[in-house]
Amino acid sequence: MVGTSLMFFIVSGSNAQEVGDHQYTTEAIERGSRIYSRECALCHGPQGDIVDGVNLRSGVFKSVQSDEDLRQVVFSGAGQGQMPAFGLNDADLSAIVAYIRAGFDPEGVAVRIGDPGRGQSLFQGKGECVNCHRVNGIGPRTAPDLSEIGVIRTPASLQRNLLDPATAILPINRPVRIITRGEETVIGRRLNEDTYTVQVIDSEERLRSFRKADLVSYEISMRPSKGPTALSSDEVADVVGYLLTLRGQ
Ligand code: HEC
Ligand code: HEC
Structure with missing residues (x-):
């Protein structure tokens, strides 16, 4: 009896921690909101949609894909000096990325988004996603076709499907x-x-x-067709980055 309940505890505890590691904290999002008002709102506007071709709140960028790209743009500036370089420290860079990824919502979920190139390799290799999923005409049809998944799902929903497929399943x-x-x-x-x-x-x-x-x-069936992924949190971030680039052909 004792063994069973202890086990349950460990499982649910490590699960919560895992999700935390895949996402930015609420503190970071709030801190980012203050930095945004101070440093960015002047040009990008309170809703992040004033600069042509960029909508920070809804994640429309010119060249940015991953979180690392976002940090780089803020750190080094953009548009040949139209946007200045902000010499922010690491924590402040993470905070501003968190606020943008949370869709400017202090109570939102800010999923970490990694490198799409690495994500594609994981998708085709170690992650074994291609064993079940089809993308742009290649792969089996036993699982949903993911060719347009970047348009129809949010980063948070994509991540949940990998970490906790049993609750994410539609x-x-x-x-x-x-x-x-x-x-x-x-x-x-x-x-x-x-x-x-x-x-x-x-x-x-x-x-x-x-x-x-x-x-x-x-x-x-109520049984999920796959278990939680064994990929690390960095690898999951990369795979989510790749899935977000799948927007139809
Ligand atoms: C002085 C005006 C100005 C300020 C201040 C400013 N930006 Fe920008 N930002 C721009 C302009 C203009 C562009 C479009 C540059 C281009 O055309 O490549 C831009 C582009 C961007 C992009 C898209 C880059 C890409 O290539 O995808 C991001 C992300 C961004 N800004 C974030 C921020 C953040 C975060 C802050 C605050 C820390 C900030 N900006 C402050 C003017 C500004
Ligand atoms: C054993 C087969 C299998 C493997 C391996 C697999 N999936 Fe799935 N996946 C499914 C099935 C079946 C569904 C539909 C049921 C569900 O949502 O759980 C699904 C659903 C999804 C969805 C949600 C689709 C939607 O419409 O919202 C995403 C995203 C996804 N998988 C991504 C991945 C990624 C990325 C990998 C590799 C890390 C992967 N899957 C590995 C079988 C698999």
């Missing part, structure tokens, strides 16, 4: 288990469903359509 993405009148069992992923029919991609990547009236059983 209802439509839950795997289904179907048994037909012909006694065939089909495990697959729903593409579409209405009152009378359901369309799935089965485990052999075939598109199948069923009339619900023809099924003996139709279960939506």
Whole structure:
């Protein structure tokens, strides 16, 4: 008994810590908000949308992708001197990045965003993402196609899918288990469903359509199809950076 409850404690504790390590703290976001008002708002405006082609609050930049790029721009300036270099220390640089990544919301979540190039290598290699996911026409269809995932999901949602897939999973993405009148069992992923029919991609990547009236059983699985990633927090930041560049072709 004691062993069980202790174990539960350790698991939930380390999980919370892990999320913390992947994100900026609330203190950093608040500190960043003060620096922003003092140093940046004059040119970029209170909502961050005054400079042409840049919207800091919603993450629209000219050349910046990763957090490191953001720090570099603030540290060294931009636009051939139109934006001055700010000789901020490390903590202040992190704070301003946190405030921007939190969407200017002091209560927001500021996910760390790493290097997309490294993220792509992890996606194709160590992260084993390509074993299940398809991007720009390459890869299997057993898991959702991620070619446009950078447009349809926020950084926080992408990160949650990697750290805690069981809670991040969307209802439509839950795997289904179907048994037909012909006694065939089909495990697959729903593409579409209405009152009378359901369309799935089965485990052999075939598109199948069923009339619900023809099924003996139709279960939506509550079991996530993958566990939390084993990648480190820096690696997760890189993968999220890469996913954000996937914006369709
Ligand atoms: C004197 C005006 C001015 C101030 C002050 C200023 N900026 Fe800028 N910033 C600009 C201009 C102009 C650009 C567009 C430069 C270009 O066209 O490449 C810019 C661009 C940027 C970009 C986009 C860079 C890219 O290439 O993607 C970021 C991020 C940014 N600023 C952040 C900040 C932050 C954070 C602060 C405060 C620490 C700040 N700026 C202060 C004028 C300013
Ligand atoms: C064993 C197969 C498998 C592997 C390996 C895998 N995924 Fe997934 N992934 C899935 C399935 C199935 C779903 C849909 C169910 C869900 O959301 O959990 C999914 C969902 C996602 C989503 C959410 C899609 C949406 O519509 O919001 C993202 C983002 C994602 N995966 C990224 C990754 C990345 C990045 C990796 C590598 C680090 C990875 N996955 C590895 C199977 C996999």
